[in-house]
Amino acid sequence: MKRIYIFGLCVLGLGLGLGCTKLTELPYNAVTASQALNTQSDVISDFLRPFGHGYWTVQGTPFQAQEITTDELMTANRLGNWANGGYGARLHYHTWTILDLSDNLWTAFYQGASLATNSLQDMESLDNPDKLKSLGLTEAQLQDFEAELRTMRAWFHLRALDAFRNIILVKMVKDSSVAGPQVSPQEASDWIESELKAAIPNLPTRQSLGANWMGRWTQAGAAALLARLYLNSKVYTGVDRFSDCDTLCKSIIAGNYGSYSLDPTWYAPFDYTNSQNSEVIFGFNANGVNAGDNHHWHYTNDMYWWMMSYQVPNYFGFSDWGSSNCEYSLTPGRSVDSIEYAFSLGKPFVKFQRYPDDLRLKLYKNLGNSTREGMFLYGYLPYTNSSGHPDTVRDGQSTNTPLFFRDQVGMFLTARPGTRIADTVSNINHADFSSGIIPVKYPWYPSSDPNRITSSYAEIRYSEIYYMEAECEYRAGNKANAATLLNAVRQRNYPVGSPSLYAADGHQLTDQEMLDEWGREFLVEGRRRTDLIRWGVFTTGTWWDKTPDADDHLNIFPFGQTTMQLIKTIKQNPGY
């Protein structure tokens, strides 16, 4: 008997020894890379990954880097709110450190470039006729994917070049364990140019894509990136390429990269219908309330949502997201005593008021049926509360004071508008909840409106091609051409026959006016810093609570602490 047991146990032991020493890991809710690309839909999803990331990079730190470092937007310390350890103030005063924003910027751009490269390498791995056939893809589709991914990668590199200048190039990510070397701005610029040029022939045009062009890189999109590179080439590499930019813009406007037209209204490119708008060259699809928070990044916290004080959503009747908190508003044009500041830069709201018939100057209002007017919030913001009583937007803190939004920064607190207050201090650390005009570029329709928060994000607009060409013409001395180009866009901002349009000879155009006009047309579109640098005033200019910097090393950002630690080959930018 006993032997039988022993024998049985030995058999069991053998079973244990052989049968259960396998340690296969089963990732139930993920797939391994080798299993990932099995169907056409998998390949499309893989191709789209950097686009999802790219959309995310329009907001957050990249937006702050381009806006609150400039004369356009501020992140003020409002009674302790947004004090953020002095972050907003340091960006405003150009006293940022390597700990402030650089690492986030790096991650935004280089994660994008790396994801695009990863997808590109995934696409390249499919490049064999049998494989393509089994996936239901054509060679042409694959070429399109590869061209779009190269354009996407170029877009990230272009922004990195703008922010850091002495960058590294991402050409390959799979099977490599170290980052590439730091290259000169010229080499970076050359590579971006060659990548875009190589991509363009294989890119679709807006027309070839039909109704589904939004969110896709087209020939015009890539050409616009190339124009941006040329426009800023003097800054980036020291080589003046305004004439290349001029030529390219002319070619885009001539329809050589697809057919576009300027919208007759200023707001349609930002409205919920903008994924069919004739003026948008490249943007990101949003699907508003139907798709959860991460599918309308420009509407979210670190961009347009946080341009509003706590109760402002009540004014829109937009209750889906609760209360806001005002992180950004326009820098003020007037002192606490309401005297217009003397400096020429900044004062964005005053710059609009220069042309008082500007339709955009109207108080923002929802007009019903997914329509709006006006681009700014100021004064009292009355609304009818849900009990049917008239109310007004208040500070939401324990004093609950009605807020009177104004083009001033100070401690107005409970003082009624029009009364003088003793505290005339106005600086980035001394703001209350009524300080600063609130811009509203994309509409905030009420919660009852099916089209609320559904506008797509317009990254490149056809009007930018006009403005780029106008700047090149102006720089070349052709003010008349510049005025014509600018007026072509501007006419929609004013009533017919408005005196606000530039005279045909363009005599009103000066450097300052050109810069102001860039600011008006592209207000809060995340490009102000680049424009100020190109016009040479980012470090030398004076605006509200900002004096000129000691030198111009601040035109580019330092590499962040983590970036420096992780990528040993990177040399810190000069001056930091």
Next chain:
Amino acid sequence: MKWIQLILLVCYLQVRAGGNAQNITYSGKNVPLKTIFQEIKNQTGYTIFCNYSLLENAHDVSISVKNASVQETLKQALKNQNLDYSIQGTMIVITPKASAPPGRPADTAAVVAPDREVTGEVVNEKQEPVADVSIEFKGGNSGGSKADSNGTFRIRVPVGVSTLVFSHIGYATQEVDIAGKSHLRVVLVSSVKSIADVTIVNIGYGTLDQREVSSAITHVAAKDLLTGNNNSVLMAINGKVAGLTVDNTSVADPNSTPTLQLRGVSSYGAGLTPLFVVDGIAGANVDNINQNDIASVDVLKGGAAAAIYGTRGANGVILITTKRGATQEPHTLYDFFVATDHMNNKPKLLTAQQYIADSVGPNAGGNTDWLKALTRNSISYKHTLQVSGGNNRTNYLVSADYASAQGVDLRASKQQYGADANLHHSTANNLFSFDFKVAPRYANTNTSNQNEFDEALILNPTQPIYDSTGHYNFIPNAGLGLNNPVEDAKNVLSQQEIKELDIAGAAQMNILHNLNTRISFSETSFDMKSLAFTPSTITYVLTQNGGNGLNVASQNLDDRDTKNVEWTNNYWLNIKQHSLKLLAGYSFVMDNEQQLGASNKGFPFDAYTWNNLGAGTYDLTGTTPVSSYQQQDKLIAFFGRLNYDYDKRYFLMASLRHEGSSRFGYGNQWGNFPGISGAWMITNEKFMKMRPSWLNTLKLRADYGVTGNQNFANYQALQTYGSFDYTLYSGQVYYGLGPLSNANPYLHWETAHSFNVGVDFDLFNARLSGSVNYFRTQNKDLLASLPASIPPNLQNNTEVNVGSMKNSGIELQATVGVIRERNFSYDISVTAATLSNKLVSLSNQTYYGGTYIDGPGFNAPGTPGSVQRLLVGERVGDFYTLHATGVNSAGQLLVYSPTQKAIVTADQASTADRQLEGNGLAKYTASMNNSFRYKNFDLSVFLRGAFGYKLFNTQAFYLGQPGRKGAGFNLLQSAYDGSKYSKITDDKSAYILSDYFLEPGGFVKIDNASLGYTKQIGSKFIKSVRVYATGRNLYTFTRFKGGDPSLVPQTGLWPGATTSLSYYPSTRELLFGAQINF
């Protein structure tokens, strides 16, 4: 898993085999008596008590028994020896043969004419009678007697004898002066001068006599556990084990669980929790244990002991052994207690009047003590019924409990009931034995919301709870997360339904008398349903207050399951002085976790709560958040262990575990975890025979072991792809497909290399006993999710093996018998530990983790930043912040700025001006238990403390500075009482972190005091009754001003700092209980 079924089937079949058990089969020629005793012990489990000196004169015997009873075997072995035996339960006591034939009445023993008669009884320290005590006359007079089996005696004492000598094995010999006495009550004090100490230590996959242990293991017996309304049994060993930190920052919350950390922080990125093994089941549900069921807790601290648990042993192993079935008469225990908690260390906030007087903020017209409004005196109680019975072959213990606990907040509660049934059965021939265990538990909880206490601290005290219409007052949200916390506590629901089940079965075959093989199967499952509901009627949800008017409900299911199969084989051999034990085993563990979550908004009726998620309207827009996931990992191990001793003088233990985990990179999955330890029992040496009488035991130990840590997320070695953002393509929705993490195919074990030396001692007949350990542990290849370079990586962090951490310290664990009198005794137990820690490195050749990491980030308002820095080469818990030099007359905080080389106001300093400013990790921890016994009363007072560290006064930072006034917060009274914090009146200074807020953290706490009265009744119905009263957290002596210092975390990477005002109040607890034995 078909083969598991096969095993169980085979086991089942084997149950049918029959035979004899508990009997002894042995043959040997000229074997020492000791060896035979050891054999009896091994084969039967009986414990043998014998005085060494008795064996010195015993001669070796030749013996051959087959299936013989214990009695028969002993009879043979003791034939012609001058020794006798008695069996009491499972205890065999070897005594010298009485000079008079046993059984002869004492009074007839007298040959010499008696002078007088003395009567009396002999009891032990627990007042239990001691049977068969031998009584001799001092001074050379022959004769003497024995007490009977009830401990009573009657003896005739010859003239000239004034002192009686009482002796019994296991007890210290006692001389009693009988001058003028005719009746005596003799209390014998137990001694440890026996061959087999009763303390059996669980070493994992087996037990050892404490005297044979060669690694650092702390044994905590049931009687030493702290009584209290413990929300986790682990709280019962808080302070009882030197070097073990039991940290619970919200101890009074009935749903809180402590975090444990043994011998310092051991890892950077992987878990720090020790492995819990309950009755041999690694990873069992610790919450599923009734403290009344615990027999003992053993903490494996030494690496050699923990090495047998290989990959899961790096943070130490805590072995919990529950009580087994009674082997003699049935035993029934009923235990009940009721406890009440009330808040202590209440922060003194400004009252409404003071708030107005100091114009801290606007007057809202009310007068509310928010802390008072949010707390209650809680009532908790627990019933336990334990029945056990059986015999040596088949015995059982079933325990069932029902408990209800309340928190001191308005919502938290936990109702639970559970049972633990275990059954042991041996077949008649003792060839097979079986163990079964089933332990189910159900619990329903309401969870606390600690943010309510944050709000209670910061809310304007002039805000009323109710408005003039009697409804809850709406307190506008100003980005501070404020609302009406009383309304929240009473109307927002947050509950859990927990089901726990531990089942285990084992079959053992005793192939030879010294060889057995055992297969065990266990499954541990934990199911928790979390339910949450916010009604539409809450003020901040109402649309007129800016809310969206939508009620919100959610359900989340979390199922965790661990299956474990183990096959172990034991062999042992005793040849002369050599004693050998061998263990070989195989282990398979599979963890599986599944989660499912769903939520919705906008239900037509609040009454639905979470029971009709489909009725919500939010899903109409296609965004019902539904989520689920599953993950699994496997561990497979082969292990072996050798225990050897030579003559009970030299001990050696060596083990090796070869283990693989599915979590690691292919090719790096397997690791080897060796352990070796040795001990030298100096006092058993021949040359120590002449040692001073006070030196009873002295043992030197040394051990070294390698253990692993695999406590990190699954799937980090693989390149996995997952879904990301929703993106449109050709009018269709796609989810971007891309890499989820940076794959690290080289991922491998984090290992701890532990070295320990120690001394175990017993002096003055157990008056002073304990151990001292010095340990040094180096954790290498720390698992950490480190920042990774982008490019070429795609994500910010990669799970890597990088860096190393060192911990070392000295630990003392001692018991002192200060007074051991007949009616009164006083014992002191002391633990003390030092801890040195050093983060050696965060980088290796491949991965650069930097030279420091800053943390922990403090909460809004503002972004205050962090106060500590984890710095390579330094101790965990270093404060790294601005150095304050004082406050100027303008109320501005002044700090020294090394970059500007000047003292500047705090707002002029930058993060580059931060400096190292002391450390938040206690250098020394200690505890002291004072236990008194007077007749039937017992009293224990347990003190616990930590010393040599600093704590950040978070309350003072957020609420103690007048400069914060106007931000909408209430402030502490200390902001206006002239304290150092009241000097900061400038608002620019008041949001800046600095060492101004560091205070000495040292404390001594009267942690537990318990008074009990035990009455032996011995009636037909009740054997004994014990009633007791316990006070917990009675008083804290400290210089720290920011509340109870033990609420500030001491485990993990950032000890010494709490980063927000969210907290759960500390409480003082009073508990009354009764225990009845039937």
